[in-house]
Amino acid sequence: MRKNKLAVTLVLAATLLAGCNPTYNWRDYSSPEAPYRVMFPAKPASHTRSVDLNGVKVEMTMTAAEVEGVMFAVGTGVAEDAAGAQAAVDAMKTAMLRNIGATVQRESASAASSGDPASARKSIDIDATGTGNGGPMQLTGHFESRGKRFYQVIVLGKAKAVPPEQSEQFMKSFTLL
Incomplete structure (x- = not known):
């Protein structure tokens, strides 16, 4: 009887310790370069580099985990300008789809302008499947412009490795400030 209590206690302790080290360790992140917040599932790293978005060279900062x-x-x-930011949204989406030879499963888009170029907005949301890294890939993406600034928010991984609830939590946590 005493051995059973000890075994149960050890199993409970191991379960509690495992709960203290989750695979997804969500943390709030506010960008120092751009006005947005998002929840990352692990500690993110950032880097900035020049990219060519359909003939337009820009500095892009990528923060990822x-x-x-x-x-x-x-x-x-x-x-x-705002027109360049809107064009960047299309270019980023196209590049991401091309990277994995993707087929779009779902796409929705919206645009708004009040006549003031600084308030021009465009957004595109996609779910797509393709191939890469030796197998099927899944991409969920949100591409958005606000005035002259543009954003790309993505979850990309092997199709069976992307937990829908984790992808949804990340995508829904993205907020422009």
Whole structure:
């Protein structure tokens, strides 16, 4: 009887300790470069580099975290004007789809302008499947422009490795400030 209590106690202690080290360790992140907040599932890293978005060269900062082979990332940059930022949204979406030879499963888009170029907005949301890294890939993406600034919010990983609830939590946590 005493051995059973000890075994149960050890199993409970192991379960509690495992609960203290979750695979997804969500943390709030506010960008120092751009006005957004998001919850990352692990400690993110950032880097900035020049990218070519359909003939327009811009500096883009990518902040990302990877958990079990699934990438959670936010990219942002500034175009010369609102029209350039809107074009960047299309270019980023096209590049992401091309990277994995994707087929779009779902896409929705919206645009708004009040006549003031600084308030021009465009957004595109997609779910897509493709191939990469030796197998089927799944991409969930949100591409948005606000004035001259543009954003790319993605979850990308092997199709069976992307937990829908984790992807949804990341995507819904993205907020422009």
